[in-house]
């Protein structure tokens with residue numbers, strides 16, 4: 001999909017959204033979002049330079065992040081997308097949409113990252129809005145979830161702007177040996193009705209498949 005960089009996903013673009021769907025930009029080619037290509041994994045891995053940032057992005061992936069580990073995120077029920085800046089051709093973002101095996105109307109967003117020198121310009125918000133549009137449109141999702149570290153203020157703000165609400169705290173266990181990590185669960189609902197998710201204690205398994213996340 002082609003997109004313009006501004007306006008923000010929760011502002012003027014909402015005029016073009018179908019009722020019940022999150023807005024999705026189209027038209028001016030400020031950037032494009034297309035299926036991830038395995039050859040882009042090296043670039044994406046290079047954006048993560050500290051263990052702390054990898055913990056925010058992929059708490060179940062041990063440092064350092066490598067291209068092979070990025071490629072390993074693409075499980076069969078995962079649709080991975082890359083964002084490219086039209087003016088430069090630079091890869092500037094990456095994120096995944098996961099189908100939940102037990103609920104066809106529930107999807108999961110994972111591994112959202114924007115190239116460091118392009119952050120804070122709304123790209124993350126546009127990328128998430130695009131995934132929501134895909135999930136709610138062709139994917140017919142009524143609910144989209146994700147988890148985020150409580151101290152990742154930029155990510156939380158980015159997701160809230162895209163229409164997510166914080167629904168609960170969860171205690172996850174990541175790594176070997178497993179290490180407890182408090183995460184916030186955020187949800188977007190097509191209906192925008194009240195949420196019924198309750199706090200859970202979960203393992204580090206992949207939310208959609210039950211396999212360990214990488």
Ligand SMILES: CC(C)(COP(=O)(O)OP(=O)(O)OC[C@H]1O[C@@H](n2cnc3c(N)ncnc32)[C@H](O)[C@@H]1OP(=O)(O)O)[C@@H](O)C(=O)NCCC(=O)NCCS
Nearest residue numbers: 056112113114119120121122123124125153154155157158
């Ligand atoms: C999370 C991430 C994808 C957001 O991408 P982005 O392009 O910067 O996102 P946006 O510009 O759309 O939104 C970021 C928002 O956070 C705000 N922000 C940035 N730093 C902040 C901080 N330290 N505290 C609070 N808010 C902050 C920005 O002002 C912006 O809010 P606004 O739209 O109200 O102005 C990006 O920061 C990133 O790649 N982080 C590293 C990987 C990561 O943590 N991924 C999330 C995994 S859950």
